[in-house]
Amino acid sequence: MSTLAKANLDIPVSSAADLVHFLARGARPQQTWGIGTEMEKLVLDRQTGEAADFGRVEALLGVLEAEGGWRPIHEDGHLIALFGPHSSITLEPGGQLELSGRLCPDLHCSYGDFASHLAAIVDKARALDLCFFGLGVQPFSTPEQIAWVPKARYAIMGPYMTRRGDMGQRMMKQSAGIQVNLDYQDEADCIAKLRIALATAPLFYALFANSPLLDGRPSGFLSTRGEIWSRTDPDRTGLLPQIFADGAGYATYVDYALDVPMYFILREGRFVDLTRDRFSFRRYLAEGFGPHRPTLADWDLHLSTLFPEARLRPQIEMRSADALPARLTLAVSALAKGLLYDAEAREEIWTFFAPLDAAGRDRLCRDAWRLGLKAELLGRPLREVAGEALAIARRSLRRQAAMDDRGLDEGIFLDGIEEVAASGVTLAERLLAAWKGSRQDKLRALCRHCGFGCTGDPVLDPAP
Secondary structure, eight states, rough: OOOOOSSSSOOOOOOHHHHHHHHTTTOOOOOGOOOOEEEEEEEEETTTTBOOHHHHHHHHHHHHHHSOEEEEEEEEEEEEEEOSSEEEEEEEETTEEEEEEESSSSSSHHHHHHHHHHHHHHHHHHHHHHEEOOOOOOOOOOGGGSSSOOOOOHHHHHHHHHOOOSSSSHHHHBOEEEEEOOOOSOOOHHHHHHHHHHHHHHHHHHHHHOOETTTTEOSOOOOOHHHHTTTTTTTTTTTOGGGTTTTTTTHHHHHHHSSSBBEEEEEETTTETTTTTOOHHHHHHHHBBBOOBHHHHHHHHHHTEEEESSSESSSEEEEEEEEOOOGHHHHHHHHHHHHHHHHHHHHHHHHHHHHHHHHHHHHHHHHHHHGGGHHHHHHHHHHHHHHHHHHHHHHHHHHOOOOOOOOGGGGGGHHHHHHHHHHTTOOHHHHHHHOSHHHHHHHHHHHHHEESSSSSOOOOOOOO
């Protein structure tokens, strides 16, 4: 949910055309396209598996800051984030740690950044009796047991979410995911990619399902995180059926965003609460709010509070994958890049999902959360579709030909997840099979399944 700060946004806006232009200026020539990965991790007490208290998470940030190379971000005296030249380390509402990596030219670069990040944090966390889980939902701790990270924005968002759904605070405190950021070259390219990103959300949920637990027991879902998001806030989540209409463009997304109620604006370092009467950006654009008038910074902030399965920020951000074990984290980006950054691959994958209508897409998402790769797309199990999608992505990445120093293309990052697709047994189902015995038995199973730094074993292989 976090992004690096953007510059030059304190510009007044007076019409929807200004907002459309903001999305249009995000377009980039194909030769400059990058790939960005935001990786969230649950931070847990190594002895109990409970969510870590904020004090120890803040202490971890302090140790990282002391090593240099980071600009600390404080709020009300608390260290809440670190910004570097190209990336940031931020905290989600329940203390989840997120690396927002740089916009890399290829996944080999992304992998290097991720490996360096893990090498920097794991031993330091162990000294604080902390570890990390690549898991989509907290395994043991309930929302009531997880303290809020002391950010002013969460003091506004949290209470509002209790009025819009029954799982908004679970989303904020208990969930963790992987987001992939992708570029586009013009409006037509943007909408084509956004449609595919939305349409394939059930595939990403099923293939990367890794959150079968809630409050210490099986939830009945393989991606509980998906179910949680669907019950967070109907105004700002889902699959955006309007993007699939003929003639959809930047203005279609702007029109959607204009009608979503705002959380807040930021003035002189303080958040101004706009949640009391569901104040939309459309109304803000027409009337202002008290003495405040809209700026591009307000629009950019508002876009960051919309949570459909894929969104424009103005990069395309795919949001459907659960947090994963370290060895599989870059598989999400590899599949996304393989499917979306090649015209032939886009045509191939679209043929699977194009026949679905809005109701069919919604139904497939719900089935993917519950059944994983056993869910069916027009009579075909997603296991088969996933296998073909991975083959499409691997061919695409071969054509894109971004090689590492061993002469290997980015398809190497699909190696681990291909076995999941071939077996049809999700990570979630494998965890459930090991979920037995005492609390310590279950914690050991979790550490084997998705732990970063639970033991002294290497966190990530030197190369995939």
